[in-house]
Amino acid sequence: MCENPGCPQHRGDAVIFRQLLDPETSTYTYLLADEESREAVLIDGVLEQLERDVALLRELELELTHTLETHVHADHVTSSGHLREQLGSRVAVAAAGGVANADVELRDGDVVTFGGYALEVLSTPGHTDGCVTYHCREAGMAFTGDALLIRGCGRTDFQQGDAAMLFRSVRERIFALSAETLLYPGHDYQGRTVTTVAEEKRWNPRLAHPKRIDVAVPANLRSGLVAPQETAEPAGERRPVADLMEEQGRQDAEPWLGMGI
Numbered sequence: 341m342c343e344n345p346g347c348p349q350h351r352g353d354a355v356i357f358r359q360l361l362d363p364e365t366s367t368y369t370y371l372l373a374d375e376e377s378r379e380a381v382l383i384d385g386v387l388e389q390l391e392r393d394v395a396l397l398r399e400l401e402l403e404l405t406h407t408l409e410t411h412v413h414a415d416h417v418t419s420s421g422h423l424r425e426q427l428g429s430r431v432a433v434a435a436a437g438g439v440a441n442a443d444v445e446l447r448d449g450d451v452v453t454f455g456g457y458a459l460e461v462l463s464t465p466g467h468t469d470g471c472v473t474y475h476c477r478e479a480g481m482a483f484t485g486d487a488l489l490i491r492g493c494g495r496t497d498f499q500q501g502d503a504a505m506l507f508r509s510v511r512e513r514i515f516a517l518s519a520e521t522l523l524y525p526g527h528d529y530q531g532r533t534v535t536t537v538a539e540e541k542r543w544n545p546r547l548a549h550p551k552r553i554d555v556a557v558p559a560n561l562r563s564g565l566v567a568p569q570e571t572a573e574p575a576g577e578r579r580p581v582a583d584l585m586e587e588q589g590r591q592d593a594e595p596w597l598g599m600g601i
């Protein structure tokens with residue numbers, strides 16, 4: 341029996357969860373609701389899908405309390421303002437996003453509740469400076485927007501993009517969540533829907549530890565004239581690429597970052 345009083349199984353009810361797709365922009369919208377109270381939140385609604393989402397909320401007999409944005413998007417228009425007009429929901433977005441008519445300006449550590457559930461706001465800037473990740477501890481889920489995509493990261497070449505900052509956000513905030521946490525991205529362009537912290541740590545080519553970096557980088561800084569065995573670090577003391585880059589004064593994390601707007 342689960343000992344965690346916040347756990348859905350322990351409480352005898354469950355979170356209602358729907359992952360919705362806008363095929364035109366490959367954008368995911370997420371609906372979360374408390375089965376008992378019927379309170380719901382919608383993350384990253386898309387204007388073109390407004391009628392679909394309103395219909396779903398009505399069919400499931402849910403009360404939309406908040407719309408949440410993971411960031412100010414560059415590839416689609418949000419439905420949040422229209423949902424507020426139609427359903428009375430509150431528009432919540434990061435304070436750093438600079439949205440003029442938001443009802444709730446979110447900051448790191450803030451909590452948005454729906455029924456007995458809570459979403460904690462983690463500041464994860466880098467794709468934009470107002471990017472946040474929403475973490476639902478009770479359900480073991482996090483919604484990363486474009487900070488972390490499945491096997492990739494969001495672009496950093498516009499909207500205050502900062503590759504080094506994004507690298508730190510992912511490694512220090514998202515990767516600090518428990519290994520089994522389910523990660524739901526803002527987009528996927530290849531039909532994938534969900535990943536985990538453990539899976540991305542192992543397989544994300546933008547963030548994984550390059551196999552030979554501890555040997556190759558020191559050797560190449562001497563034009564390859566140092567024998568590999570002289571530069572290899574003892575097993576168990578490998579350091580992340582970000583530390584090595586910082587140590588060498590390099591800010592060019594860009595090659596590690598990939599698709600996603």
Ligand SMILES: [Fe+2]
Nearest residue numbers: 413414486601
């Ligand atoms: Fe984006």
